[in-house]
Amino acid sequence: MFFALSKIIDFILLPISWIFILMLIALLSKKENLRKKALVANLIILVLLSNEAFVNFFQRQYESKEIQLKPAEKYTWGVVLGGGMIRGGRQNEQAIHVGETADRMIQPILLYKQGQIKKILITGGNTSIGKLRIDRTEESKKTKELMIAMGVKESDIFLETQARNTHENASYTAKKLANFSQKDSILLITSAMHMPRSIACFEKVGFKVKAFPVDFKKKDTPQGILSYAFPTTQNLDMISDLIREVAGFVIYKLVGYC
Numbered sequence: 001m002f003f004a005l006s007k008i009i010d011f012i013l014l015p016i017s018w019i020f021i022l023m024l025i026a027l028l029s030k031k032e033n034l035r036k037k038a039l040v041a042n043l044i045i046l047v048l049l050s051n052e053a054f055v056n057f058f059q060r061q062y063e064s065k066e067i068q069l070k071p072a073e074k075y076t077w078g079v080v081l082g083g084g085m086i087r088g089g090r091q092n093e094q095a096i097h098v099g100e101t102a103d104r105m106i107q108p109i110l111l112y113k114q115g116q117i118k119k120i121l122i123t124g125g126n127t128s129i130g131k132l133r134i135d136r137t138e139e140s141k142k143t144k145e146l147m148i149a150m151g152v153k154e155s156d157i158f159l160e161t162q163a164r165n166t167h168e169n170a171s172y173t174a175k176k177l178a179n180f181s182q183k184d185s186i187l188l189i190t191s192a193m194h195m196p197r198s199i200a201c202f203e204k205v206g207f208k209v210k211a212f213p214v215d216f217k218k219k220d221t222p223q224g225i226l227s228y229a230f231p232t233t234q235n236l237d238m239i240s241d242l243i244r245e246v247a248g249f250v251i252y253k254l255v256g257y258c
Contacts, residue, residue, distance in 0.1 A: 013247050014240050015049050050231030052223065055239045059218035062242060064195035064211060069116055074185070075210065077177065078108045078117035081169050081190035081198060082124020086139045096142045101191055103215040105143050108189050109150050111212075117187055120152065121176065123160040123169045166194070166248075167257040170201040191215035193242060197249040200258030217241075 011017060022045070025038040048054050084101035098105070111117045122140045140159045148154050160176050163169040177186075190198045192213035202209050217238050252258045 009247070009251070010244050013244050015045060015236060015243070016240070018045060046236075047231065049239045050233065050236045051228065052219075052232070052235050053228040055235045055242075056219050056223075058242060059193070059238065060220070062196070062246065063192040063216060063218050064213040066192070066216060067212060069111070069212070073116060075117045075187040076119060077180065077186045078111055078120045078212075079173055079186055079188050079202075079209070080104055080108050080120060080122045080143075081166070081188075081194065082122060082139045082143065082163075083191075083194075086142045088139075096146060098146075101215050104190060105146065107212070107214045109147055109152060111187070111189075112152050112156070119156045119158065120147065121158045121160060121173065123163050123173050123176075166197055166201050167252065169198070170205045170207070173202070174205040174207065186210065187212050189214060191217075193217060193245050197245065197252060197258060200249070201252065204258050 019042055022038045022042040026035045026042070029035045029038065081104065083104075084099040085105045087097040087099040108117065108120050112120060122143050124140055140161050144154075144157050144159060147157055158176070160169075160172050163172045186207060186209045188195075188198060188202060188207075188209040189212045192215060195211050195213040199209065199211055249258070
């Protein structure tokens, strides 16, 4: 129930939903004053939320900071949170195409080859909601296949395929590593934007993890004037993700998940 409800809330929080609703008000309202206010609000939303300077400011405030492990730092487990690593929706469901958050998969491979993590646990399962949402991606399984193809030993990769959200990622990982979590070191690997909620969820179930954020969206280097002057749909997408993530953290706090 919570999982399905969270997806409905996601839709409500999308700026594109606000734009659509305001456009309907502007088109259908018989009150001239209300129509004008809806159009002005729509313009403000579009200008601000598609502007790189505006979006990047908030991303820099929220995303976890990038870290570099010292050569001597060694971790038994690299726990990778799934979500967007594999692109689904293809007719050939056996083919493997990486998604937008493939950095969650690439960085653990590099850490493994450098000897800084010994084993990799991929957590994340099927996100289908009956016929409302059909997910045949098999992300964990296909991520494992790619990792093996890139040189990770099959015996060093473990899957947790039940979790559908961050709370379940933490809960099911705790069960999966019940015999190891107290004595073995754990490196938590997920997108920088998703890391604050992830750390809170894993600590809630008793883990003491080291954060290793990847898949950064923020830009720390100076950008040209043109990149701040022109609106882009990419910025609208990124602020949408940030709004959902912050809202998700707040909701998780309210229900006691973190």
